[in-house]
Amino acid sequence: MIGLALAVLGAALAVGLAGTGSALGMGIAGQTGTGVVSEDPEKFGKVLLLEALPGTQGIYGFLAAIMILQKVGLLGGEVVEISNEVGLALLFASLPIAITGLSSGLMQGKVSAGGMGIVAKKPGESGKGIVLSAMVETYAVIGLLATILLITGIQV
Amino acid sequence: MGVAKVKKIELVGLLKNKRSIIKRLQETGAVELIGDQTHEAAIQQLEYDIAQLDFAIPFIEKFYSEKISLLNKLRGNKIRCTTKEIKEVQTTTDHKTITEELTEIDSQLTEFRNHITKSNEEIEILTPWTELSSPQAELEETGKTGIVLGSFSIEQFEEFKKEASAIEKEIEISIVQRAEKTVQLMVVYTKKAQESVTTLLQEHGFVSTELPHKDHAPQAVIDQLHKDIEKWTIQITALEEKIGTFGTYLRNLKIVRDAFFWEKEQREADRFIQTTDKSFSIHFWVAEDHVKKLQSDLEQVTKNVAIEEIEITEGEEIPVPLDNSELMSPFESVTNIYGVPKSDEPDPTPLLAPFFVVYFGLALTDAAYGIILAIGAYLAIKILDVPKENRKLFIVLIWGGISTFIFGALFGGWFGIDLATLPPAAEKFFRTFQVLDSLAEPITVLLITMALGIFQIMVGIGIKGWWDIKQGKVVDAIMDQGTWLFFLGSAVLWILATAEFIFPASMAQTFLYLIYAALIAIVLTQGRAKKNIFLKLLGGIGSLYGLVGYFSDVLSYSRLLALGLSTAIIASVVNLVAFLFKDMMPWAPLGWVVAIVILVGGHIFNLAINVLGAYIHSGRLQFVEYFPKFMEGGGRRFKPFVKESKYLRVINLED
Numbered sequence: 100m101i102g103l104a105l106a107v108l109g110a111a112l113a114v115g116l117a118g119t120g121s122a123l124g125m126g127i128a129g130q131t132g133t134g135v136v137s138e139d140p141e142k143f144g145k146v147l148l149l150e151a152l153p154g155t156q157g158i159y160g161f162l163a164a165i166m167i168l169q170k171v172g173l174l175g176g177e178v179v180e181i182s183n184e185v186g187l188a189l190l191f192a193s194l195p196i197a198i199t200g201l202s203s204g205l206m207q208g209k210v211s212a213g214g215m216g217i218v219a220k221k222p223g224e225s226g227k228g229i230v231l232s233a234m235v236e237t238y239a240v241i242g243l244l245a246t247i248l249l250i251t252g253i254q255v
Numbered sequence: 256m257g258v259a260k261v262k263k264i265e266l267v268g269l270l271k272n273k274r275s276i277i278k279r280l281q282e283t284g285a286v287e288l289i290g291d292q293t294h295e296a297a298i299q300q301l302e303y304d305i306a307q308l309d310f311a312i313p314f315i316e317k318f319y320s321e322k323i324s325l326l327n328k329l330r331g332n333k334i335r336c337t338t339k340e341i342k343e344v345q346t347t348t349d350h351k352t353i354t355e356e357l358t359e360i361d362s363q364l365t366e367f368r369n370h371i372t373k374s375n376e377e378i379e380i381l382t383p384w385t386e387l388s389s390p391q392a393e394l395e396e397t398g399k400t401g402i403v404l405g406s407f408s409i410e411q412f413e414e415f416k417k418e419a420s421a422i423e424k425e426i427e428i429s430i431v432q433r434a435e436k437t438v439q440l441m442v443v444y445t446k447k448a449q450e451s452v453t454t455l456l457q458e459h460g461f462v463s464t465e466l467p468h469k470d471h472a473p474q475a476v477i478d479q480l481h482k483d484i485e486k487w488t489i490q491i492t493a494l495e496e497k498i499g500t501f502g503t504y505l506r507n508l509k510i511v512r513d514a515f516f517w518e519k520e521q522r523e524a525d526r527f528i529q530t531t532d533k534s535f536s537i538h539f540w541v542a543e544d545h546v547k548k549l550q551s552d553l554e555q556v557t558k559n560v561a562i563e564e565i566e567i568t569e570g571e572e573i574p575v576p577l578d579n580s581e582l583m584s585p586f587e588s589v590t591n592i593y594g595v596p597k598s599d600e601p602d603p604t605p606l607l608a609p610f611f612v613v614y615f616g617l618a619l620t621d622a623a624y625g626i627i628l629a630i631g632a633y634l635a636i637k638i639l640d641v642p643k644e645n646r647k648l649f650i651v652l653i654w655g656g657i658s659t660f661i662f663g664a665l666f667g668g669w670f671g672i673d674l675a676t677l678p679p680a681a682e683k684f685f686r687t688f689q690v691l692d693s694l695a696e697p698i699t700v701l702l703i704t705m706a707l708g709i710f711q712i713m714v715g716i717g718i719k720g721w722w723d724i725k726q727g728k729v730v731d732a733i734m735d736q737g738t739w740l741f742f743l744g745s746a747v748l749w750i751l752a753t754a755e756f757i758f759p760a761s762m763a764q765t766f767l768y769l770i771y772a773a774l775i776a777i778v779l780t781q782g783r784a785k786k787n788i789f790l791k792l793l794g795g796i797g798s799l800y801g802l803v804g805y806f807s808d809v810l811s812y813s814r815l816l817a818l819g820l821s822t823a824i825i826a827s828v829v830n831l832v833a834f835l836f837k838d839m840m841p842w843a844p845l846g847w848v849v850a851i852v853i854l855v856g857g858h859i860f861n862l863a864i865n866v867l868g869a870y871i872h873s874g875r876l877q878f879v880e881y882f883p884k885f886m887e888g889g890g891r892r893f894k895p896f897v898k899e900s901k902y903l904r905v906i907n908l909e910d
Contacts, residue, residue, distance in 0.1 A: 148867070155868065162821055165828050174831060226592030230878060233871045237814065240872075244817040248697060 102186030103178065106171045109186075109193035110164035113246070117160025117200025117239070124153025124208025131212035135219045145218045145225045149211045152232045156196075156204035159243040163196045166250045181255050192249035199242030207235035263289070270531060294525060301519040307354040308512040312505065312902075314357055318495045319502030330639050333904040334509055341514050341905070348507040357501065360494055367487045367494075374480045377467045381480075383439050384466060384473040386432045391469035394441070402443050404431075405456070405463035412438045415459040426452055439464075509902035517898050524896065538565070540893065542576045573598040576893035583608055585650035593878045597890040601722055606885075607877045610711050611651075614876055616658030617704065618818035618869035620693065621668040621826060624862050629656025642904065655869065664688040666700075666819070670858060671826025693819060700816045708812030708880070712805060713743050715884030722885060734780040742773035743805065774799070808880045814872055822865045829857030 132146040165174070167189050172179045181189075214228025264286075268276050280286055323332055336344075383406065394402050407415060419426055425448035431439040440461075444452040456463075468476045528537045541549055546562070553560045567573065575595040577587045579602065586608040596602060619625065632652035635641065641649060667674055667689035674682050674689070693700045720736030723729070749766035752758040758766075782794025833853035840846035882888060898905070 151864075151867070152871075155864065158825065158864065159821065162824050162828070165831075166824065174835075227594075229871060230592060230875060233875055234879070237811070240814045240817045243821065244813055247817065247820055251694070251697060 102181040102183045103171060105183065105186030106167055106181065106189040107173070109190035110167040112190070112197045113160040113163040113167070113193040113200075114157075115160075116197040117163075117204065118157040120201035120204025120239075121154050121157030121160075122204075124156070124204040124206070124211065125150055127205075127208040128153060128211035128215070131215040135215050138219065142218055142222060145222065146215060149214050149218065149225075149228060149232065152211050152229065152236070153204050153207040155236060156200035156207070156239045159196050159239055160200045163193055163243065163246045163250070166247065167193060170250060170253070170255055179255050185253060185255055188253050189250065192246055192253060195242040195245040195249070196239070199238045203235050203237075203239040203242075207232055207239075210235055294522065298519060298522050301515050301522065304350065305512060305515050305519065307358075308350060308508055308515070310361075311350075311354045311357045311501075312508055312512065314361065315498055315501045315505055315508075318498040319505065320499070321502060321505070326638070333900075334506060334902050335904050335906050336510060337906055341510055341903070344507045344510045345514050348504070348511050350508060350511050353501065353504055353508065357498070360498060364491060364494055367491050371484050371487050374484050378477055378480050380464075380467060381473040381477050383432055383434050383437065384464070385477065387439075387441070387473050390471050391466045396446075399446055400443055401446055401449055401452075402441065403456075403463055404439075404441055404466070405461050406437045406439045407459065407461055408437055409433075411459045411461075412440075415455065415461070418455060418459075422448060422451060422455075513900045513903045516901070520896075520899070539896070540574050542578055542893075544578065572891050574893040575890040576895075577602055577604060579604050585647040585654070586611065588647040588651055589874050589877065592874055593882065594888050595890040595892050596886045596888055599726075600886040600888075600890070601718065603877070603882060603886060606714075606718060607881065610707075610881065611873050611877060612654050612658045613662075613707070614815055614873035615655035615869045616660075616662035617707075617815040618872055619655075619659040619822050619865055620662045620666045620819040621671065621822055622660045622663030622688075623668075623670045624822070624826075624858075624865075625656045625658070625660030625663050627656070627862065628659060628866060629653050632656060651870075652866070655866075659869075662819075665690050666693050666823075667691075668693075668823050668826075671823050671828075671830055673827065693816070694823060697816060697820065700819070701813055704812045704815040705809050707815075708809040708876075709743065709747060711812075711876075711881055712808055712884060713740060715881045716740050716743070719885035734783065738773060738776045738780055739801070742770065742777060745769035745773055811880055812876065814876075818865065818868055818872060821868075822861065825861045825865075826858065829854060829861060833857065 128150040132150050135146050136143050168174050170179075170189065171181055210232040211228070214225070214232055217228040218225050266276070280288075384404075387404075391404060394404070396402050416428070419428060425445045427443040429441045429443075431441055433439070442452070442456070466473060471479075524537075527539075528535050530536075550562055553562065575598050577584075577590060577595060579587060583605040586604050589607060589611055590602070590604045616625070619628075629652075632649045636646055636649050663669065664685075665688060667685060669685060674685050677685070691699060716736045716739055720732040720740070723732035723736065745766055748758065749763060749770055752760060752763040752766050777798060778792065778795035780795065781798035782791035782796075785791045785794050833850040836853060837846035837850035840849055
């Protein structure tokens with residue numbers, strides 16, 4: 100059963116770390132955003148969009164967790180007996196999105212927070228703030244891609 | 256010495272002498288210039304009126320509950336009116352009286368509110384003293400004794416009491432009232448002990464109190480204050496109701512406000528006008544295609560107008576208007592995120608549109624989502640009655656939706672449902688469109704995205720070459736873009752041959768020679784700007800570093816696979832969770848209700864976040880991977896002189 104426990108740890112890390120990255124990032128962006136909204140409530144839509152950007156990492160982590168859980172049959176159906184090696188492999192497979200989710204979520208939040216300045220001063224150019232923030236997400240996307248490829252590649 | 260007599264002078268001169276005359280005037284230091292008072296004053300008056308209206312309109316709106324239908328709210332609640340109506344409203348609306356009246360009401364409101372705040376503060380001070388039966392003013396000192404009111408915190412009071420017992424005979428402490436943490440005291444002392452009593456009090460942190468309205472007993476004052484507050488509150492409510500009655504003027508005020516704003520902008524345009532005695536001239540930029548139309552428009556105003564092209568001086572920054580066909584113009588919304596190209600660069604809009612649409616579809620790959628998105632964006636235009644100039648984003652989403660539908664069908668994505676679980680007939684139907692399963696064969700999709708990447712990068716380099724040739728820089732085009740295209744092309748052929756795809760493996764060697772040839776060509780040509788032969792070679796070898804750039808560019812396209820997979824997997828998770836909950840419910844109909852709520856909410860959420868992701872990342876692939884191959888950007892956006900309105904939407908009678 101150690102194998103199964105390791106796989107579950109992998110799923111937990113993916114959700115937990117990537118989610119933490121998103122929570123930190125959205126927290127930073129949101130705090131800055133409230134300042135902009137308090138000056139001009141009509142900019143709420145744009146502020147919300149910028150705040151939401153660092154939220155994707157958490158979803159990517161969740162997605163990885165679901166894939167792992169599905170792989171070991173914890174989502175309905177029979178629980179698959181997996182060896183310790185396979186469990187460990189699944190745990191490691193979760194690391195790319197767990198680590199990149201944590202770091203890129205936090206940093207993307209910082210860029211989003213900076214972007215709030217664009218929303219406040221040059222609302223017509225908000226799109227640039229969004230693109231700058233999305234640049235950081237690249238590494239979470241690549242992390243997710245690696246995790247997905249690894250999980251699909253592991254034979255149970 | 257006296258006050259010199261001043262004369263008002265008008266100087267008239269020839270324009271060509273203007274500079275030198277002004278210079279001489281400044282040198283004499285003898286005149287004070289008079290600005291064009293009427294003009295400046297008119298602008299100031301307009302600015303003042305606009306400011307007044309900008310105060311009045313939200314002020315009325317705060318207390319006027321107008322019923323706005325949800326639809327109108329979504330449409331931005333703009334007032335629709337014709338130019339004729341605007342003119343009428345401007346003459347009939349007495350905005351001055353209204354705004355003055357509102358300003359008066361506002362100052363009254365502020366006054367009453369201040370009264371209430373002050374009274375509440377006083378009540379707070381008085382509350383701990385309600386048991387003091389006589390007014391503070393009546394507790395006067397006598398010839399031999401002094402008296403003071405004040406408070407201690409409870410702990411300090413105990414200590415004070417201990418020490419005060421030493422001078423018992425000189426001091427009388429009576430507790431007026433105890434509160435939760437403080438004790439209110441009246442201290443009477445003999446005047447000869449005044450000094451020691453004062454020090455003792457101070458040492459223990461005694462806070463002496465000066466009660467407000469000290470001619471009356473605290474309780475009586477509090478009662479009176481409460482009555483006053485009530486009175487003021489009633490008055491405030493009455494005033495607020497009165498503001499609400501101004502709601503009927505709201506529409507007209509908004510019309511007047513926007514009309515004033517336009518007038519102000521028109522008057523400010525005078526700044527750009529040069530006048531002579533009888534004529535004036537004004538310089539402006541206009542897109543070439545619009546010149547004819549502009550001329551006929553102006554001739555409708557008066558026959559006495561002429562427009563003529565003037566020479567552009569070198570180094571002048573020319574604004575860049577994007578001007579695309581009906582089909583391509585929606586994609587300007589993508590270009591505009593990045594900014595406009597320089598005036599001597601190609602407009603990237605039509606060049607990015609097909610790539611953008613394809614990437615958007617690949618990043619979603621769910622046929623059902625595509626249908627919902629396309630129909631949703633179309634309905635949004637119709638229902639929200641989006642004005643033409645704001646439709647671009649929605650039209651891009653319609654195209655994106657169609658592309659998503661096509662790629663979704665090809666990849667077998669329908670709400671993330673596992674087709675194998677469907678009834679055989681339905682499965683067979685959906686499978687007829689499917690050519691690939693991205694979950695089962697992610698590597699194939701990965702290769703497709705990278706192939707698209709290589710293709711787009713080559714197109715980008717090709718555009719640059721074509722543009723250079725058009726500008727007469729044929730040599731540059733062949734040496735810079737030609738060599739790299741040659742290299743990338745042979746690299747693709749080599750990869751295909753090694754993978755035994757299209758080309759047989761035996762051809763790999765031939766293609767490898769092509770690659771070597773391309774590399775040699777690059778090394779030989781890229782250093783040509785350098786003078787020294789060694790530096791030339793070094794520059795050429797250094798340019799090979801560009802390979803790394805192309806490599807990472809191509810890898811970047813793998814995000815399309817990740818985004819597409821995440822849409823599919825989250826969709827399937829939504830289905831999974833919905834049916835898990837359905838099975839958990841004790842009563843089947845309730846289970847279905849719960850499942851449907853989760854399905855609808857979950858899929859809308861997934862669609863929303865992934866459309867956002869697809870839009871941003873498809874855009875990014877254009878901005879970061881594609882644009883630098885053929886443009887720098889950073890041109891100055893064309894900012895037309897136009898009627899900007901906050902509240903109005905002018906409808907032409909022709910419509």
